[in-house]
Amino acid sequence: MNFIDQAEVKVVAGKGGDGRLSFRHEKFISKGGPDGGNGGNGGDVILLASNNQNSLAAFRHNKTLKAESGQPGGNKKKHGKSGQDLLIKVPIGTEAKDALGKVVADLTENGQSEVVARGGKGGFGNAHFVSSVRQAPNFAEKGEPGESINLNLELKMLADIGLVGLPNAGKSTLLGAISNAHPKIADYPFTTLNPSVGVVDVDPKSSLLFADIPGLIEGAAEGKGLGHDFLRHIERTSVIVHVVDAYGADIANNYRIIRSELEAYSKQLAKRPEIVVISKCEGLSGEQSSELLDCLRPVVKPRKTKILLISAKSGLGLRELILSAKSVKDSVDSERETSKSGEEIFEYRLTDNSSSWTVEKDGKRRYIVKGESIKHFAQRTDFNNDQAIERLLDILRKRGVINALIKQGIKPGDTIDVAGKGTIVF
Numbered sequence: 001m002n003f004i005d006q007a008e009v010k011v012v013a014g015k016g017g018d019g020r021l022s023f024r025h026e027k028f029i030s031k032g033g034p035d036g037g038n039g040g041n042g043g044d045v046i047l048l049a050s051n052n053q054n055s056l057a058a059f060r061h062n063k064t065l066k067a068e069s070g071q072p073g074g075n076k077k078k079h080g081k082s083g084q085d086l087l088i089k090v091p092i093g094t095e096a097k098d099a100l101g102k103v104v105a106d107l108t109e110n111g112q113s114e115v116v117a118r119g120g121k122g123g124f125g126n127a128h129f130v131s132s133v134r135q136a137p138n139f140a141e142k143g144e145p146g147e148s149i150n151l152n153l154e155l156k157m158l159a160d161i162g163l164v165g166l167p168n169a170g171k172s173t174l175l176g177a178i179s180n181a182h183p184k185i186a187d188y189p190f191t192t193l194n195p196s197v198g199v200v201d202v203d204p205k206s207s208l209l210f211a212d213i214p215g216l217i218e219g220a221a222e223g224k225g226l227g228h229d230f231l232r233h234i235e236r237t238s239v240i241v242h243v244v245d246a247y248g249a250d251i252a253n254n255y256r257i258i259r260s261e262l263e264a265y266s267k268q269l270a271k272r273p274e275i276v277v278i279s280k281c282e283g284l285s286g287e288q289s290s291e292l293l294d295c296l297r298p299v300v301k302p303r304k305t306k307i308l309l310i311s312a313k314s315g316l317g318l319r320e321l322i323l324s325a326k327s328v329k330d331s332v333d334s335e336r337e338t339s340k341s342g343e344e345i346f347e348y349r350l351t352d353n354s355s356s357w358t359v360e361k362d363g364k365r366r367y368i369v370k371g372e373s374i375k376h377f378a379q380r381t382d383f384n385n386d387q388a389i390e391r392l393l394d395i396l397r398k399r400g401v402i403n404a405l406i407k408q409g410i411k412p413g414d415t416i417d418v419a420g421k422g423t424i425v426f
C-alpha cells in the first residue's frame with residue numbers, strides 16, 4: 001500500500017466582523033442614540049480525526065484552508081452573524097506541527113478534534129459602549145483578525161506491530177502470510193520500497209495492524225541503503241517484531257546490526273518491547289534449530305526478548321507469534337494509559353498566563369507594551385479614533401500598565417507601542 005503521509009497546508013481562521021458605528025435615525029431627530037451592533041466572531045479551523053480518511057492526499061491540491069469570517073454589526077443593534085467553523089477531516093494518527101516544529105494537534109482517536117486556528121472575535125458596536133458617562137460613543141471596535149498558521153501534517157500509521165530486519169529477511173512474506181495485505185516479495189534486497197500495513201485477525205473480536213517497512217542495513221542512519229527515515233512509520237507501534245533470516249551467515253551479528261540502527265534512530269523506539277523471529281525455518285532439523293537459538297540467545301538475552309522459529313511458507317510458529325504480539329501489545333497499551341493523565345496537567349499550566357504583560361523602554365521617548373491579552377484589545381482598536389484610543393488607555397490603566405509606564409518615567413508626548421498593533425501618544 002502506497003500512501004501519502006505528509007502535507008503542508010496553510011489554515012486561516014475567520015476574521016471577526018467589525019462593530020458598527022451608527023446612530024438611530026428618527027423622523028424628527030437628526031441624531032438619535034447610538035445603535036451600532038457587534039460584529040460576529042470568525043470561524044475556527046478545526047482538525048477532526050475520522051476513520052473515513054486514510055491519507056493526506058486531499059491536501060496536495062488544497063493548500064489554503066479558510067474558515068468563514070464574521071459579518072459586521074448592523075444598525076438597530078443588529079449583531080453580525082458568526083462565521084462557520086471549518087472542519088477538516090484527517091486520518092486517525094495525523095499529527096500537525098507548526099513551522100517551528102511544535103505539535104499543535106495529535107489526533108489518535110476517531111472523532112477527536114483540535115482547534116488549530118482560532119477565529120477573531122467580533123468587534124463591539126458603539127451601542128455596547130453606552131454608559132452613564134459616555135452617552136454617545138462615537139467609536140466602534142474592529143474585528144480581530146483570525147489566526148493563520150502554516151501546518152505540516154504528518155500521518156504516522158498507527159500500526160500496532162512494526163516488522164524490522166535486514167533486506168531479504170522475509171518481512172513482507174511474513175506480512176503476506178498472516179494478514180490481508182499482498183506486499184511485493186522477491187529474492188533480492190530492497191524489494192519493499194514503501195511501507196505497507198496489513199490487518200492480522202487474532203480472534204473474531206480483535207485484530208492487530210502490522211507494518212512492513214523497507215529493510216535496514218548497517219549504516220542506514222548515515223543514509224546507507226534506503227536510509228532509516230521510514231522508521232517513523234513504526235515509531236508508535238507497541239511492539240517490534242525483529243525478523244532474522246535463518247540462512248544468514250552470522251545471525252547474531254545480523255541481529256546486532258539492526259539493534260544499533262534502531263538505537264541510532266531513536267532511543268525511545270529502541271526501548272520498545274521486541275519479539276525476535278527466525279524466519280524460513282520450515283526445512284530445518286531439530287538440531288539446526290537449536291543451533292540457531294543458541295547463537296542468538298546470548299545477544300538477545302539482555303533484552304528479555306522472546307525468540308520464535310517461524311516459517312511464512314509452512315505456517316510454522318505463526319499462530320504463536322500472533323498471540324505473543326497481542327499479549328505484549330496489550331500490556332504496553334495499559335502502561336501507556338496509566339501514564340497519560342500526568343501529561344495533561346503539564347499542558348494546562350503552559351497556557352495559563354495569558355493575562356500577563358510587560359513594559360519596556362525603547363529609546364528616549366518610546367515605550368513598548370507586550371502581552372497576549374493586551375494584544376487582543378489592541379488589534380480591535382481603531383487607532384484613528386480618539387474615543388477608541390481613550391478606551392484602550394482605560395483598559396491599560398485598569399491593568400496597571402499606565403502606572404508601570406509612569407514608574408519608568410513616561411512623559412506627555414512620549415509614544416506607546418501597544419503590542420505592535422498601533423501607537424498612542426501619551
Ligand SMILES: Nc1nc2c(ncn2[C@@H]2O[C@H](COP(=O)(O)OP(=O)(O)OP(=O)(O)O)[C@@H](O)[C@H]2O)c(=O)[nH]1
Pocket residue numbers: 165166167168169170171172173174184185186187188189190191192193213214215216279280281282310311312313314
Ligand atoms: N523458504 C522460505 N523462504 C522464504 C520465507 N519467507 C520469505 N522467504 C523468501 O525470502 C525472500 C525475501 O522475502 P521478502 O519477504 O521479500 O523479504 P523482505 O524482508 O521483505 O525483503 P526487503 O523488502 O527487500 O527488505 C523471498 O525470496 C521469499 O520467498 C520462508 O518462510 N521460507
Ligand SMILES: [Mg+2]
Pocket residue numbers: 171172173184185191192212213214215
Ligand atoms: Mg519486503
